[in-house]
Amino acid sequence: MKLLTYYENHSLKTGVKTSHGIVDISNVGTMHEIIADKVKLEQARTAAEQSDHYLDETKLQLGPCVPDPGKIICVGLNYRKHAEETNASIPQYPILFNKFNNTVAACGDDIALPVKVTSEVDYEAELVIVIGKAAKYVDKDQALAHVFGYCNVNDLSARDLQMRTQQWLLGKSCDGFSPLGPYLVTADEVGNPNQLAISCTVNGEVRQSSNTSDMIFYCDEIVSYISQHMSLAPGDIILTGTPEGVVLGLPPEERVYLQDGDIVTIEIEGLGKLTNRMVNEMIRE
Numbered sequence: 001m002k003l004l005t006y007y008e009n010h011s012l013k014t015g016v017k018t019s020h021g022i023v024d025i026s027n028v029g030t031m032h033e034i035i036a037d038k039v040k041l042e043q044a045r046t047a048a049e050q051s052d053h054y055l056d057e058t059k060l061q062l063g064p065c066v067p068d069p070g071k072i073i074c075v076g077l078n079y080r081k082h083a084e085e086t087n088a089s090i091p092q093y094p095i096l097f098n099k100f101n102n103t104v105a106a107c108g109d110d111i112a113l114p115v116k117v118t119s120e121v122d123y124e125a126e127l128v129i130v131i132g133k134a135a136k137y138v139d140k141d142q143a144l145a146h147v148f149g150y151c152n153v154n155d156l157s158a159r160d161l162q163m164r165t166q167q168w169l170l171g172k173s174c175d176g177f178s179p180l181g182p183y184l185v186t187a188d189e190v191g192n193p194n195q196l197a198i199s200c201t202v203n204g205e206v207r208q209s210s211n212t213s214d215m216i217f218y219c220d221e222i223v224s225y226i227s228q229h230m231s232l233a234p235g236d237i238i239l240t241g242t243p244e245g246v247v248l249g250l251p252p253e254e255r256v257y258l259q260d261g262d263i264v265t266i267e268i269e270g271l272g273k274l275t276n277r278m279v280n281e282m283i284r285e
Contacts, residue, residue, distance in 0.1 A: 261277065
């Protein structure tokens with residue numbers, strides 16, 4: 001099932017994508033309630049199947065498919081070819097860092113490039129794991145049973161800020177730097193999360209084209225590893241790393257970072273297309 005959120009009269013509504021259009025399931029619950037409650041998930045499925053009223057998705061203003069994640073945990077350098085292109089060593093353990101809710105944005109949103117503090121904003125196509133069941137000390141073979149579903153994210157990264165110190169957080173946490181969507185797709189529909197084509201285009205030019213099978217640490221390993229160190233709760237999201245093809249991976253003289261007006265599209269097999277336009281931030285003195 002493909003779930004989404006959208007705005008109606010300034011309120012955030014919950015919907016299901018069907019072959020006929022979008023079905024409003026807001027009466028079932030919020031996105032977080034549906035993620036956390038299997039009963040509500042089945043109610044949402046039934047409501048979508050029985051509805052005869054459909055909304056035109058092209059006319060909707062989408063919200064983030066996970067509007068208010070509890071934790072935003074990120075895995076760095078998790079694709080072999082990406083580590084190689086940046087001349088980084090293959091990590092022995094998952095490299096973890098975090099982002100915050102100020103970074104969350106939606107498919108279709110304009111993303112402000114914070115030009116006052118950076119000129120090196122890079123794209124990163126990534127698969128997101130959305131936790132649906134509390135997890136603590138979970139074995140790898142049971143880890144995916146705690147996953148509700150998956151979605152696209154563009155893990156936007158200001159490289160000059162990221163590399164300013166040994167801590168990456170600053171370059172990852174500018175406003176709007178984690179657009180999510182368009183859909184949150186349930187795990188049963190996705191199947192094996194480590195056999196998915198993943199790509200990024202900028203103004204129609206393919207920049208990244210890979211497969212989640214190139215991950216160093218697979219999704220089950222990631223969930224298990226994190227759960228050994230901190231409790232995972234329904235609505236937490238995990239960004240699983242990006243493949244090769246980022247601007248940072250090019251020779252310095254060839255690097256052209258994102259500019260005002262650039263259109264970036266992230267696409268992962270079965271999860272739809274996440275598209276955002278980059279715009280220079282309006283600075284008010």
